[in-house]
Amino acid sequence: MALLEVKNLSTEFTTAQGNVLAVRDVSFQVDQGEALGIVGESGSGKSQTMYSIIGLLADNGIITSGEVTFDGQNISRSQFKTKKDYDNFMRQFRGNSMAMIFQDPMTFLNPVIKIETQLVEPLMNHTKMNQSEARERALELMRKVGIPSPEKRIEQYPFEFSGGMRQRIVIAIALANNPKLIIADEPTTALDVTIQAQVLELIDELKVQGNSAIIMITHDLGVVAKLCDRIAIMYGGKIVEIGTDKDIFYDPKHPYTKGLLNCIANPEDDDEDELRPIPGSPPDLLNPPKGCPFVDRCEEAMKICKNYPPEVTVFSNTHQCSCWLLHEKAVAK
Amino acid sequence: MSENAILEVKNLKTYFDVTKGIFTRKQIVKAVDDVSFDVKDNETFGLVGESGCGKTTLGRTIVKLYDPVSGSITFQGQDIAKLKGKDLTKFRKDMQMIFQDPYASLNPRMTVGEIIKEPMIIHNIYNTDQEREDRVVELLRIVGLKPDHIRRYPAEFSGGQRQRIGIARALAVDPKFIVCDEPISALDVSIQAQVVNLLKEIQKEMGLSYLFIAHDLSMVKHISDRIGVMYLGHLVECGPSNDVYHRPLHPYTTALLSAIPIPDPDTAKAKRRIVLEGEIPSPINPPAGCPFCTRCQKATERCHVERPQMIQVGTRTVACHLYER
Numbered sequence: 001m002a003l004l005e006v007k008n009l010s011t012e013f014t015t016a017q018g019n020v021l022a023v024r025d026v027s028f029q030v031d032q033g034e035a036l037g038i039v040g041e042s043g044s045g046k047s048q049t050m051y052s053i054i055g056l057l058a059d060n061g062i063i064t065s066g067e068v069t070f071d072g073q074n075i076s077r078s079q080f081k082t083k084k085d086y087d088n089f090m091r092q093f094r095g096n097s098m099a100m101i102f103q104d105p106m107t108f109l110n111p112v113i114k115i116e117t118q119l120v121e122p123l124m125n126h127t128k129m130n131q132s133e134a135r136e137r138a139l140e141l142m143r144k145v146g147i148p149s150p151e152k153r154i155e156q157y158p159f160e161f162s163g164g165m166r167q168r169i170v171i172a173i174a175l176a177n178n179p180k181l182i183i184a185d186e187p188t189t190a191l192d193v194t195i196q197a198q199v200l201e202l203i204d205e206l207k208v209q210g211n212s213a214i215i216m217i218t219h220d221l222g223v224v225a226k227l228c229d230r231i232a233i234m235y236g237g238k239i240v241e242i243g244t245d246k247d248i249f250y251d252p253k254h255p256y257t258k259g260l261l262n263c264i265a266n267p268e269d270d271d272e273d274e275l276r277p278i279p280g281s282p283p284d285l286l287n288p289p290k291g292c293p294f295v296d297r298c299e300e301a302m303k304i305c306k307n308y309p310p311e312v313t314v315f316s317n318t319h320q321c322s323c324w325l326l327h328e329k330a331v332a333k
Numbered sequence: 334m335s336e337n338a339i340l341e342v343k344n345l346k347t348y349f350d351v352t353k354g355i356f357t358r359k360q361i362v363k364a365v366d367d368v369s370f371d372v373k374d375n376e377t378f379g380l381v382g383e384s385g386c387g388k389t390t391l392g393r394t395i396v397k398l399y400d401p402v403s404g405s406i407t408f409q410g411q412d413i414a415k416l417k418g419k420d421l422t423k424f425r426k427d428m429q430m431i432f433q434d435p436y437a438s439l440n441p442r443m444t445v446g447e448i449i450k451e452p453m454i455i456h457n458i459y460n461t462d463q464e465r466e467d468r469v470v471e472l473l474r475i476v477g478l479k480p481d482h483i484r485r486y487p488a489e490f491s492g493g494q495r496q497r498i499g500i501a502r503a504l505a506v507d508p509k510f511i512v513c514d515e516p517i518s519a520l521d522v523s524i525q526a527q528v529v530n531l532l533k534e535i536q537k538e539m540g541l542s543y544l545f546i547a548h549d550l551s552m553v554k555h556i557s558d559r560i561g562v563m564y565l566g567h568l569v570e571c572g573p574s575n576d577v578y579h580r581p582l583h584p585y586t587t588a589l590l591s592a593i594p595i596p597d598p599d600t601a602k603a604k605r606r607i608v609l610e611g612e613i614p615s616p617i618n619p620p621a622g623c624p625f626c627t628r629c630q631k632a633t634e635r636c637h638v639e640r641p642q643m644i645q646v647g648t649r650t651v652a653c654h655l656y657e658r
Contacts, residue, residue, distance in 0.1 A: 041524075162612050165612075192383035193383065193550065193589060193592040194588060194589060194592045197608055201606065220522075221522070221596040222593065222596045225594065225597055225598045225602075226594045226598075226601040246598060249598050260523060261596070262526075263522060263523050263525070263526030263527075264522060264526070264551070265529075265551040265552050265554065267550065267578055267590075267595070270575050274530060275526040275529060275555065276526070277524070277526035277527040278523040278526075278527075281491050281494070282521075
């Protein structure tokens with residue numbers, strides 16, 4: 001049974017200009033001990049999908065449809081009568097069963113509170129530990145994420161930590177209660193390559209040791225190639241293709257996935273031709289295209305793509321893609 | 334000076350005084366410390382390194398936004414430190430810069446036309462406003478924007494489009510050399526490739542030389558003819574990009590390269606990383622010997638005491654005691 005199952009999730013944001021359809025009919029699942037990568041450009045809805053699942057949407061965000069099941073329990077917004085009930089429930093749920101690692105460790109950590117307090121807080125809130133037990137556990141967590149001399153460091157403030165060390169603290173906080181699912185939102189984007197390598201190595205270890213599932217949101221295809229077992233490609237608020245790492249990298253089906261793979265430089269390849277960028281820019285989700293979200297940038301777009309959202313084509317029990325070109329009646333070019 | 338070098342940097346040092354208060358000990362950040370390299374005509378020289386290694390400071394010193402403490406920068410045969418008046422204006426016209434953040438580097442209250450026209454007015458390139466306007470339209474076409482974008486404001490454009498405006502502004506005065514300071518790191522993947530291709534095309538058409546500063550090693554390798562690797566204010570290795578990538582000499586280059594995530598699951602998952610312990614030391618208190626000695630796995634006693642000098646090894650130069658005899 002899947003650990004997390006998301007079905008037909010849609011989220012909108014009310015803005016002065018109108019409703020932004022940030023997440024449109026997204027379905028996927030994550031199994032225990034598995035790492036799923038969600039890849040997409042900024043504004044593709046990858047972060048908002050996660051915020052919708054974990055109940056951290058901004059106030060103007062509304063989940064308009066969909067069902068989220070975690071470990072057999074329905075945790076959809078529609079299960080609760082009021083927003084307050086939902087928020088109260090999710091507050092207990094987060095940090096216990098699922099935890100999140102954010103992109104920018106400096107905005108996540110409170111700059112005027114000691115590391116100790118910030119690490120002990122989730123422990124004391126979610127378990128019956130007393131102060132000294134929680135402190136012991138905090139030190140253990142700091143050791144686990146590779147922070148040298150934790151006894152000294154636990155007394156310090158976030159500004160005394162470097163970027164990589166701060167991200168380790170954020171990971172330690174996320175790990176505090178052994179969550180079954182860790183959602184990492186661009187955890188290494190703000191870090192340098194060598195520090196990124198350290199943090200990725202750490203996340204990989206956690207996956208192997210802790211048997212927790214990981215959802216990794218990123219725009220860096222190199223990071224997902226290293227870390228993830230399955231990959232979902234998001235575009236214009238929709239998942240356009242989902243498959244194992246090998247499906248996506250070696251047998252991409254969607255024109256956007258292909259385009260994405262064509263426009264990154266592979267340093268292993270010396271005689272690399274010109275990069276082939278995808279022309280144009282992502283769609284405006286205030287008025288998303290009626291049909292396929294990629295239609296305006298797709299070189300192979302057909303008439304039907306403009307008007308009807310593509311059906312899902314299933315290639316194997318792991319590999320799915322939404323594109324009209326793959327429809328059996330499409331004329332092969 | 335080698336024959337066709339358009340830019341030559343010799344023993345360049347740029348320091349910043351960061352002393353706080355009157356009675357405290359003087360604190361100096363050695364942002365760029367004894368860096369030498371040259372950029373040839375029509376060449377792209379890539380400069381890589383992690384944040385805080387001094388690559389941006391080096392770029393800004395070259396365009397004369399900072400004054401170096403010592404060392405020389407020779408551009409088209411002239412020492413830029415001595416430039417004054419007309420010569421300085423001429424230098425500024427030939428040497429342009431593209432900035433990292435396309436949101437911060439364009440004035441939000443000026444239209445695209447005004448932004449691109451401003452350098453032409455400063456350098457007095459065209460006589461009439463009509464000529465300037467025609468040139469702006471042509472530049473917009475070159476960078477892949479539409480002529481009717483001329484009356485719009487930067488806020489109406491996406492990040493990639495803004496970076497194109499920044500490129501058009503740099504091209505407005507027909508420069509010979511452009512310092513590109515992380516021009517793509519703020520952009521989305523599919524847009525990065527558009528901008529990289531655009532820069533390459535422009536280079537071919539106009540015969541430009543680039544100093545391409547970035548931390549994204551795979552893109553730098555793709556666009557550059559030669560690469561320089563910086564660490565803690567020092568240039569530690571320098572050479573043709575394929576050589577540096579496939580046969581790195583300096584232990585830092587080796588570690589940096591092994592840290593790049595390769596966009597290929599089989600290679601990436603099989604690849605053994607040399608995970609560097611620790612972090613970059615503070616540039617206020619750099620190690621006495623080799624800047625990398627605190628994190629280097631091959632460091633010997635000598636590395637902690639004596640600073641290695643740049644030596645020639647085959648096609649490359651490297652600053653490491655391991656390659657000395």
